[in-house]
Amino acid sequence: MTVAETPSALNFECETGNYHTFCPISCVAWLYQKIEDSFFLVIGTKTCGYFLQNAMGVMIFAEPRYAMAELEEGDISAKLNDYEELKRLCQQIKRDRNPSVIVWIGTCTTEIIKMDLEGLAPRLEAEIGIPIVTARANGLDYAFTQGEDTVLAAMAHKCPKEAPKEEAEKTERNAISKLMNFGRKKEDITAGDAEYVDHPPLVLFGSLPDPVVTNLTLELKKQGVKVSGWLPSKRFTELPVIEEGYYVSGVNPFLSRTATTLMRRRKTKLIGAPFPIGPDGTRAWIEKICSVFGIEPQGLEEREAKIWENLEDYIKLIRGKSVFFMGDNLLEVSLARFLIRCGMTCPEIGIPYMDKRYQKAELDLLEKTCSDMGVPLPTIVEKPDNYNQLQRIKDIQPDLVITGMAHANPLEARGINTKWSVEFTFAQIHGFTNARDILELATRPLRRNNNLKDLGWDKLVKEEAKV
Amino acid sequence: MKLAYWMYAGPAHIGTLRIASSFKNVHAIMHAPLGDDYFNVMRSMLERERDFTPVTASVVDRKVLARGSQEKVIDNITRKDQEENPDLIVLTPTCTSSILQEDLQNFVDRAQLESKGDVLLADVNHYRVNELQAGDRTLSQIVEFYINKARKKGELPQGKTEKPSVNIIGISTLGFHNNHDCTELKRLMADLGIEVNAVIPDKASVHDLKNLSRAWFNLVPYRELGPMTAEYLAKEFEMPYVDITPMGVVETARCIRKIQEVLNAQGANVDYEDYIENQTLHVSQAAWFSRSIDCQNLTGKKAVVFGDSTHAAAMTKILAREMGIHVVLAGTYCKYDKDWFREQVGEYCDEILVSEDHGEIGDAIARIEPAAIFGTQMERHVGKRLDIPCGVIAAPIHIQDFPVGYKPFLGYEGTNQMADLVYNSFTLGMEDHLLEIFGGHDTKEVITKGISAGSDLNWTKEAQTELNKVPGFVRGKVKRNTEKFAREREFSEISLEVMYAAKEAVGA
Numbered sequence: 001m002t003v004a005e006t007p008s009a010l011n012f013e014c015e016t017g018n019y020h021t022f023c024p025i026s027c028v029a030w031l032y033q034k035i036e037d038s039f040f041l042v043i044g045t046k047t048c049g050y051f052l053q054n055a056m057g058v059m060i061f062a063e064p065r066y067a068m069a070e071l072e073e074g075d076i077s078a079k080l081n082d083y084e085e086l087k088r089l090c091q092q093i094k095r096d097r098n099p100s101v102i103v104w105i106g107t108c109t110t111e112i113i114k115m116d117l118e119g120l121a122p123r124l125e126a127e128i129g130i131p132i133v134t135a136r137a138n139g140l141d142y143a144f145t146q147g148e149d150t151v152l153a154a155m156a157h158k159c160p161k162e163a164p165k166e167e168a169e170k171t172e173r174n175a176i177s178k179l180m181n182f183g184r185k186k187e188d189i190t191a192g193d194a195e196y197v198d199h200p201p202l203v204l205f206g207s208l209p210d211p212v213v214t215n216l217t218l219e220l221k222k223q224g225v226k227v228s229g230w231l232p233s234k235r236f237t238e239l240p241v242i243e244e245g246y247y248v249s250g251v252n253p254f255l256s257r258t259a260t261t262l263m264r265r266r267k268t269k270l271i272g273a274p275f276p277i278g279p280d281g282t283r284a285w286i287e288k289i290c291s292v293f294g295i296e297p298q299g300l301e302e303r304e305a306k307i308w309e310n311l312e313d314y315i316k317l318i319r320g321k322s323v324f325f326m327g328d329n330l331l332e333v334s335l336a337r338f339l340i341r342c343g344m345t346c347p348e349i350g351i352p353y354m355d356k357r358y359q360k361a362e363l364d365l366l367e368k369t370c371s372d373m374g375v376p377l378p379t380i381v382e383k384p385d386n387y388n389q390l391q392r393i394k395d396i397q398p399d400l401v402i403t404g405m406a407h408a409n410p411l412e413a414r415g416i417n418t419k420w421s422v423e424f425t426f427a428q429i430h431g432f433t434n435a436r437d438i439l440e441l442a443t444r445p446l447r448r449n450n451n452l453k454d455l456g457w458d459k460l461v462k463e464e465a466k467v
Numbered sequence: 468m469k470l471a472y473w474m475y476a477g478p479a480h481i482g483t484l485r486i487a488s489s490f491k492n493v494h495a496i497m498h499a500p501l502g503d504d505y506f507n508v509m510r511s512m513l514e515r516e517r518d519f520t521p522v523t524a525s526v527v528d529r530k531v532l533a534r535g536s537q538e539k540v541i542d543n544i545t546r547k548d549q550e551e552n553p554d555l556i557v558l559t560p561t562c563t564s565s566i567l568q569e570d571l572q573n574f575v576d577r578a579q580l581e582s583k584g585d586v587l588l589a590d591v592n593h594y595r596v597n598e599l600q601a602g603d604r605t606l607s608q609i610v611e612f613y614i615n616k617a618r619k620k621g622e623l624p625q626g627k628t629e630k631p632s633v634n635i636i637g638i639s640t641l642g643f644h645n646n647h648d649c650t651e652l653k654r655l656m657a658d659l660g661i662e663v664n665a666v667i668p669d670k671a672s673v674h675d676l677k678n679l680s681r682a683w684f685n686l687v688p689y690r691e692l693g694p695m696t697a698e699y700l701a702k703e704f705e706m707p708y709v710d711i712t713p714m715g716v717v718e719t720a721r722c723i724r725k726i727q728e729v730l731n732a733q734g735a736n737v738d739y740e741d742y743i744e745n746q747t748l749h750v751s752q753a754a755w756f757s758r759s760i761d762c763q764n765l766t767g768k769k770a771v772v773f774g775d776s777t778h779a780a781a782m783t784k785i786l787a788r789e790m791g792i793h794v795v796l797a798g799t800y801c802k803y804d805k806d807w808f809r810e811q812v813g814e815y816c817d818e819i820l821v822s823e824d825h826g827e828i829g830d831a832i833a834r835i836e837p838a839a840i841f842g843t844q845m846e847r848h849v850g851k852r853l854d855i856p857c858g859v860i861a862a863p864i865h866i867q868d869f870p871v872g873y874k875p876f877l878g879y880e881g882t883n884q885m886a887d888l889v890y891n892s893f894t895l896g897m898e899d900h901l902l903e904i905f906g907g908h909d910t911k912e913v914i915t916k917g918i919s920a921g922s923d924l925n926w927t928k929e930a931q932t933e934l935n936k937v938p939g940f941v942r943g944k945v946k947r948n949t950e951k952f953a954r955e956r957e958f959s960e961i962s963l964e965v966m967y968a969a970k971e972a973v974g975a
């Protein structure tokens with residue numbers, strides 16, 4: 001690989017190789033926890049079920065809110081009636097768990113046998129009285145985190161089309177509080193609204209842990225921007241209203257279908273910004289949103305500088321070192337951009353799928369960051385070939401490789417520092433304050449191996465490693 | 468369609484991949500969608516494997532779906548053949564891709580023309596069998612292939628090894644405590660003066676498979692992996708096999724006696740009785756444990772056993788015969804092996820359960836309320852919820868089944884490990900005494916029928932405080948007894964009074 005000369009523009013490659021990543025149905029693991037009144041039904045084979053059980057460690061605890069609808073030979077050969085079968089299962093779920101929504105997760109098998117989930121859902125939801133969302137999170141078309149994208153894109157259709165007519169009903173219910181606020185005007189009652197600038201409603205999309213949701217919402221509030229709602233919400237029954245003309249913005253780089261759905265089908269306007277990962281990304285994200293609403297952001301520069309200052313103890317561990325992304329969860333570009341800003345170099349960003357339009361602002365920021373820092377631009381390799389990557393890793397000997405779980409131990413055994421990419425999927429990495437957590441993760445192998453380095457145990461395989 | 472929450476055995480391709488990747492220098496190609504290659508993760512994470520897992524997915528994507536894989540699978544096979552020079556490449560579909568009904572045999576035949584190594588299609592019905600059956604089948608398929616190949620080339624060796632020797636069949640990657648079992652079996656064979664001719668498939672070279680027939684007999688420690696191969700070798704070469712699992716003092720002795728019989732029938736003159744006696748009485752601590760005062764307190768305690776057929780049957784026998792524990796229920800998820808299982812455990816337990824439904828076994832545990840469970844990770848979870856200790860004795864595997872220290876289940880060291888497991892799983896000594904004080908002895912009635920029924924009873928603050936004062940290890944039992952008492956008398960709230968009344972009533 002020739003990283004020596006600095007290319008002027010980002011270099012994209014597509015290896016269409018054999019690479020390792022998780023199946024997109026894994027999104028069930030975090031989405032069922034996020035949406036508290038949901039039930040996820042994965043319609044597939046034993047292979048899918050065993051994956052969820054083993055690789056994702058999703059196991060049934062006291063009250064499981066996800067299950068497999070395991071397709072049997074009769075289903076595959078179409079001897080059984082799909083509608084009746086699904087109805088039987090969904091009725092059982094309704095009886096046992098009574099969720100507010102059942103999310104059907106289609107799999108490769110439902111694609112192969114062309115089971116018409118979207119066609120069956122409306123009839124069935126009318127019959128059993130529970131909304132059904134259908135997402136095709138299959139491994140034929142998508143990788144890992146894109147599963148969330150398919151679910152959110154499907155859920156976007158279920159967001160209410162207009163705000164409920166407040167007046168009549170609300171006044172009734174609030175009779176008492178009205179009494180107590182006797183004499184005051186309505187504006188004063190809806191406390192806090194005064195802190196916001198008047199702007200068209202903004203809905204954010206992307207599944208984040210609740211503390212992070214609060215955190216980002218407050219960051220925007222500081223600038224006078226009001227977040228009208230999040231997709232997904234904590235409860236399905238609280239999905240945000242999305243009217244034509246609303247603004248939307250994504251917080252995760254893997255949500256391009258959701259973005260498209262919101263724009264085309266719900267006629268919203270997308271604010272394309274870098275993603276709020278790292279202090280640099282978070283600032284750019286807020287600035288972009290503010291600029292759309294004509295707001296002059298206050299104190300952001302100082303805020304960012306302060307955060308960087310606090311990160312210095314971690315940054316000095318990685319400054320001048322190199323990081324290689326094998327590609328797994330589609331967070332790669334944002335993480336690379338942040339780590340380059342921290343002073344690292346990055347020869348290669350592997351990524352399962354690259355939507356250059358949806359990620360445009362992030363890619364631009366990556367280019368700018370590289371030129372600011374005076375380091376070469378990374379090569380972005382879509383659908384990488386892991387075997388080839390291992391050869392490149394052997395040549396380059398990067399200081400840190402961020403990789404899927406299958407390759408971490410073998411690389412460590414060959415003296416290469418690794419960090420699991422999945423950890424970044426599950427950790428809280430968004431916003432200003434969580435930047436520390438990203439570095440806590442990224443520097444852990446370096447810190448650990450620093451502790452061990454005097455032992456001389458860095459090559460733990462006998463034969464000359466085939467890396 | 469079937470609503471499923473949990474699987475005891477994986478899908479067929481996992482079994483095939485376990486065999487292929489156990490062999491040295493064998494590569495597996497999966498004809499599968501991108502997300503199906505988590506076998507690599509399991510092997511790398513659970514076994515902490517230092518080498519790259521020799522499994523590659525030939526990815527089935529939208530294009531393949533529309534037009535068939537065409538050259539893709541063949542390209543991937545020939546590419547691997549060049550990159551890594553494996554002796555053998557095994558091609559397997561997953562249950563998902565097998566629906567596509569592509570002519571994989573044809574791909575294999577064509578790839579073989581351009582490959583230096585051998586290429587095989589795993590001969591398994593991916594929709595009908597599970598991981599265990601598929602593994603057993605794949606192993607025998609590979610063995611057959613190489614024996615036939617050697618025969619064609621006239622390379623089959625004649626005769627037996629000079630000294631008595633054995634093939635240990637069924638040790639594989641991602642097997643439950645397989646590594647440690649293998650070490651223990653090798654030690655045992657050394658003690659018995661038996662040479663190990665081969666261990667398969669673990670770290671074996673396919674080129675050595677032709678020498679299997681040189682061993683005097685085959686040892687098949689597990690029901691789940693190896694019997695088909697042993698059968699094949701018996702048919703082909705009239706090789707006897709011993710399939711008694713040497714787990715527990717009694718069964719280990721029985722296994723050794725069987726080996727003695729097999730060897731002597733072939734002209735050896737061995738007598739292992741002294742060895743067995745010495746090991747049993749003086750080396751292994753397990754027999755002494757059974758006789759010790761600790762174990763006396765286990766007499767008549769109730770246990771539930773559940774697992775694969777090998778471990779569940781062996782554990783049932785150990786508990787019942789060697790420790791005087793009352794096995795109320797013994798069960799297995801190996802439905803295809805139910806006849807054998809029934810025959811093995813029939814006389815050692817009250818009930819037998821053969822089921823793949825974790826709910827069924829969970830409910831049975833809730834109903835029986837044993838003092839301890841010996842089961843899989845699933846039963847351990849059930850146990851946690853019901854406050855019943857559980858020793859894990861069988862797959863599905865979990866990171867905890869790959870301890871860094873030496874923990875075999877088989878052989879004489881295995882008997883020690885079992886004694887520890889049993890001891891640690893029951894509440895003993897001082898704790899037993901406390902249980903008595905709180906009226907915690909085996910109770911006959913059922914509290915609630917299912918395991919998922921949560922507590923619908925309210926505890927008053929005072930009662931709750933009192934409950935919290937009860938030592939942790941008996942608290943669950945006290946709580947359950949009190950709630951049962953309250954339910955029987957239809958109290959909806961548990962006050963201090965109810966709590967004391969319960970204690971008296973149960974104690975009476």
Ligand code: SF4
Pocket residue numbers: 023024025044045047048049051106107108109137138139140500501502503563
């Ligand atoms: S890749 Fe397809 S078949 Fe495999 S687990 Fe994912 S959805 Fe199921």
Ligand code: SF4
Pocket residue numbers: 057059844848865
């Ligand atoms: S404790 Fe956690 S990791 Fe272990 S079996 Fe239970 S769920 Fe799985």
